Amino acid sequence: MTRSELEAQIQAKKSVLCVGLDTDIEKIPAHFKQLEDPIFEFNKAIIDATHQYAVAYKPNLAFYEAEGLKGWQSLEKTLQYLNQNYPELFTIADAKRGDIGNTSARYAKAFFEELNFDSITVAPYMGSDSVKPFLGYPGKWVILLALTSNPGGGDFQLKSLSEGNQLYQEVLGQSSQWASEEELMYVVGATKAEYLKEIRKWVPNHYLLVPGVGAQGGTVSEVMEHGKASSSAGLLINSSRGIIYASQAEDFADAAASEAAKLQAEMARFL
Amino acid sequence: MTRSELEAQIQAKKSVLCVGLDTDIEKIPAHFKQLEDPIFEFNKAIIDATHQYAVAYKPNLAFYEAEGLKGWQSLEKTLQYLNQNYPELFTIADAKRGDIGNTSARYAKAFFEELNFDSITVAPYMGSDSVKPFLGYPGKWVILLALTSNPGGGDFQLKSLSEGNQLYQEVLGQSSQWASEEELMYVVGATKAEYLKEIRKWVPNHYLLVPGVGAQGGTVSEVMEHGKASSSAGLLINSSRGIIYASQAEDFADAAASEAAKLQAEMARFL
Numbered sequence: 001m002t003r004s005e006l007e008a009q010i011q012a013k014k015s016v017l018c019v020g021l022d023t024d025i026e027k028i029p030a031h032f033k034q035l036e037d038p039i040f041e042f043n044k045a046i047i048d049a050t051h052q053y054a055v056a057y058k059p060n061l062a063f064y065e066a067e068g069l070k071g072w073q074s075l076e077k078t079l080q081y082l083n084q085n086y087p088e089l090f091t092i093a094d095a096k097r098g099d100i101g102n103t104s105a106r107y108a109k110a111f112f113e114e115l116n117f118d119s120i121t122v123a124p125y126m127g128s129d130s131v132k133p134f135l136g137y138p139g140k141w142v143i144l145l146a147l148t149s150n151p152g153g154g155d156f157q158l159k160s161l162s163e164g165n166q167l168y169q170e171v172l173g174q175s176s177q178w179a180s181e182e183e184l185m186y187v188v189g190a191t192k193a194e195y196l197k198e199i200r201k202w203v204p205n206h207y208l209l210v211p212g213v214g215a216q217g218g219t220v221s222e223v224m225e226h227g228k229a230s231s232s233a234g235l236l237i238n239s240s241r242g243i244i245y246a247s248q249a250e251d252f253a254d255a256a257a258s259e260a261a262k263l264q265a266e267m268a269r270f271l
Numbered sequence: 272m273t274r275s276e277l278e279a280q281i282q283a284k285k286s287v288l289c290v291g292l293d294t295d296i297e298k299i300p301a302h303f304k305q306l307e308d309p310i311f312e313f314n315k316a317i318i319d320a321t322h323q324y325a326v327a328y329k330p331n332l333a334f335y336e337a338e339g340l341k342g343w344q345s346l347e348k349t350l351q352y353l354n355q356n357y358p359e360l361f362t363i364a365d366a367k368r369g370d371i372g373n374t375s376a377r378y379a380k381a382f383f384e385e386l387n388f389d390s391i392t393v394a395p396y397m398g399s400d401s402v403k404p405f406l407g408y409p410g411k412w413v414i415l416l417a418l419t420s421n422p423g424g425g426d427f428q429l430k431s432l433s434e435g436n437q438l439y440q441e442v443l444g445q446s447s448q449w450a451s452e453e454e455l456m457y458v459v460g461a462t463k464a465e466y467l468k469e470i471r472k473w474v475p476n477h478y479l480l481v482p483g484v485g486a487q488g489g490t491v492s493e494v495m496e497h498g499k500a501s502s503s504a505g506l507l508i509n510s511s512r513g514i515i516y517a518s519q520a521e522d523f524a525d526a527a528a529s530e531a532a533k534l535q536a537e538m539a540r541f542l
Contacts, residue, residue: 062370068381072340123397126428156395156441
């Protein structure tokens, strides 16, 4: 999906909502467990209930890999369902891959060709070869980890370099030379809303994927206010558990829709 | 596998060889392609031909994920084959995962429980929460990226921090506080043999997994000379393409065995 297609969908729906499909077989309503593929059926129900409020869906790969072969199958079916029924939605493989060139090229094949995701999250530690093999697929994106909101996020990312900047700023500075804002986004943790202004100095116009709204803390309005790009929305704000587990009873789909609608309404004020 | 079991195998075989199973369906001998599971059958032949010279096997996950569901199946079968036929061998999931706590916990389940690997490679960018969920599984290991030998490895890893050390040194320093040398190893690129002495100042006794011997350059004797731990071998030296594609003809297994034997003989001089 191109940047202008994504932006058009955002403006049409007045939403930058990304729904995180961190689907945990232990947490989905009990009646799914009798079905042949509980994880896929749950995802399908969540997607059907929330797609009008959301522009993107982000399966968290760990939750699928933890189920082995069956989990990989659920992931494939979820992607097929999204691509066939809602081709306008942006899809993110939250995989946080990061490897050397020939290995990264394999991951690009896995996620962009085999599974037909629009984008993949990538970790920067191994440098430019971790990113470049994912580029050059028309309409496909790398979403590079910059500043994350987890408790250990600061262990290395906030370290000051001898040149005066911090590691996450160095990541933004260097990587924004490797790829254009038509193919590179950044993961930026929402609980660091105070950092959003600083980040916009480094990458004024790249899209930012902001996890950590909801269960991980951080407010939508803070992010919308400080995180927007200079010439577009430039944001995707993710909520996972806050939406998909809004209720764990029979009414889970309605509850998910109502949480998604609430977030979308907050976003609309800024779009 | 515990540290003392690994060390005992190393001393018995006079080898620290790890065979990287970067199995690429395009590169394996043509006759495999008629079989139902070419990747597994090739791995099986390589393992049977080389196990007497090697102490560890390291499937590179990207090569399996690139084949989708079928690839995941080949990986499961490869692990089962190793665990059933050669339980003395140390197994490494070269996955380079790195995520927040609850997600990393899922990956631990996927690789340590579902697939029964002995260890997994992990990336440090997201800090301690990327590592800690993998700890506490008896006999299981985290292998943390420290200094990698790929061209972009220096983009961030070699950056000087304001405290005077370099980023990879900070990673070694902090992470060696999170886990003991009974459950944490490091990935250290062999083409940086000049760095091995420096690394041993930071982690005198942890095991190091050294890729980059063979196709990626770097010599075994340099690594053995400068990389050994203070009180044990403390090394696993990986070769992937140099062994598994030593020949792409019918004699591939003999060629792989002979390459593995050559490396083992070099290692034996130092053990």
